[in-house]
Amino acid sequence: MPEMPEVQGLAQFLASKLVPQGGAPARVGSIELGSFAVLKTAGVPLAAVSAKAFTGVDRRGKFLILSLEGVYLVMHLARAGWLRWSDTLPDTALRPGKGPIALRLRCSEPAGDGFDLTEAGTKKSAAVYLVREVAEVPGLSRLGPEALDVGQEQFVAMLHGHRSQVKGALRDQSFIAGIGNAYSDEILHAARLSPFALASKLGDEQLGVLHHAMHSVLEAAITAAAGKPAKELKDSKRREMKVHGRTGELCPVCGDTVREVSFANSALQYCPTCQTGGKPLADRRTSRFLK
Structure with a gap:
C-alpha cells in the first residue's frame, strides 16, 4: 500500500x-x-x-x-x-x-x-x-495531524489516551495521518517495541523513543523517494525496509530471523530479539488492531 x-x-x-x-x-x-x-x-x-x-x-x-x-x-x-x-x-x-x-x-x-x-x-x-x-x-x-507535524509532547499525550495496541494507533488515520502497515512495522522495529504493546501502558521514555523513530524512519523514506520517477518509487520503498516484507530473512540490526504475524487480509513483520525480548508472537489470524 x-x-x-x-x-x-x-x-x-x-x-x-x-x-x-x-x-x-x-x-x-x-x-x-x-x-x-x-x-x-x-x-x-x-x-x-x-x-x-x-x-x-x-x-x-x-x-x-x-x-x-x-x-x-x-x-x-x-x-x-x-x-x-x-x-x-x-x-x-x-x-x-x-x-x-x-x-x-x-x-x-x-x-x-x-x-x-x-x-x-x-x-x-x-x-x-x-x-x-x-x-x-x-x-x-477525518484525518488526524500529519505524522511529521506532531511534536514529542503532543505525541506522548495523544498515545497516553489511546486504548489500542501501538501498531493500531500508528495506523489509525484519524489519529495520525500517513502511516500504514509497512512504516508502522519499520517504526516499531526502530523503537524496539512490540506491535502488540498497549499504547496507553507505554512510559514517557518509551514514547519519546517511538516519536524519534517515527520521525527518523519517515524522514529517511521521504529523502529516499525525493526526485525519483513514479515507476521507481515502489521498488525503492521495498529496498529500504528492514523488517516489513522480510519474513525469514535476518534482521540487519541483531541477526535474528524476522518473524510474521498473519491476519485475514494482511500481515505484520517484526524481530523477536529487537522487539519482544526474544519471544515469537502468536501468529493469530484475527486481531482488533488491524480492522
Missing part, C-alpha cells in the same frame, strides 16, 4: 510534470474511466475539467490532491493503486471493466502526456473525487 513517503514522492514527481517551475502548466485534455466505481462523486462532471490548467499538486495523509482551476482531483490509492505516467499515452480509448486501468488523464498541453491510475488484484478500493472544495472529500475531513 502506498504510504505517506511514496505519495509525497509521487506528488513531487507529478508537480514536476504538471506544474513545472519556470514552465507553462499542463492542461487537461480528457479524463476517461476504466472503472466507473472508482469515481466517488457526481457533482462535477468529468467534462468540466477539459482544458483546465493544473495549479498545484499536494498531499494530505495518503491522499493525492491535484489542483485545477476551480476544482480538485483527489485520489486515494488504497491497497494496490498506483499512478503510471507516460509521455506518450496510447490513442485508443479505455474499455471499462477491462484490465487494471481505473482512470486515464490525458493532457492537451503538452499533447500526449498523462497518467493512468491502475489498481492490481480483484478487490478494488482506490477512490477518485472530483470536487470544488477539498473539504467535500469525506476521508480528508
Whole structure:
C-alpha cells in the first residue's frame, strides 16, 4: 500500500510534470474511466475539467490532491493503486471493466502526456473525487495531524489516551495521518517495541523513543523517494525496509530471523530479539488492531 513517503514522492514527481517551475502548466485534455466505481462523486462532471490548467499538486495523509482551476482531483490509492505516467499515452480509448486501468488523464498541453491510475488484484478500493472544495472529500475531513507535524509532547499525550495496541494507533488515520502497515512495522522495529504493546501502558521514555523513530524512519523514506520517477518509487520503498516484507530473512540490526504475524487480509513483520525480548508472537489470524 502506498504510504505517506511514496505519495509525497509521487506528488513531487507529478508537480514536476504538471506544474513545472519556470514552465507553462499542463492542461487537461480528457479524463476517461476504466472503472466507473472508482469515481466517488457526481457533482462535477468529468467534462468540466477539459482544458483546465493544473495549479498545484499536494498531499494530505495518503491522499493525492491535484489542483485545477476551480476544482480538485483527489485520489486515494488504497491497497494496490498506483499512478503510471507516460509521455506518450496510447490513442485508443479505455474499455471499462477491462484490465487494471481505473482512470486515464490525458493532457492537451503538452499533447500526449498523462497518467493512468491502475489498481492490481480483484478487490478494488482506490477512490477518485472530483470536487470544488477539498473539504467535500469525506476521508480528508477525518484525518488526524500529519505524522511529521506532531511534536514529542503532543505525541506522548495523544498515545497516553489511546486504548489500542501501538501498531493500531500508528495506523489509525484519524489519529495520525500517513502511516500504514509497512512504516508502522519499520517504526516499531526502530523503537524496539512490540506491535502488540498497549499504547496507553507505554512510559514517557518509551514514547519519546517511538516519536524519534517515527520521525527518523519517515524522514529517511521521504529523502529516499525525493526526485525519483513514479515507476521507481515502489521498488525503492521495498529496498529500504528492514523488517516489513522480510519474513525469514535476518534482521540487519541483531541477526535474528524476522518473524510474521498473519491476519485475514494482511500481515505484520517484526524481530523477536529487537522487539519482544526474544519471544515469537502468536501468529493469530484475527486481531482488533488491524480492522
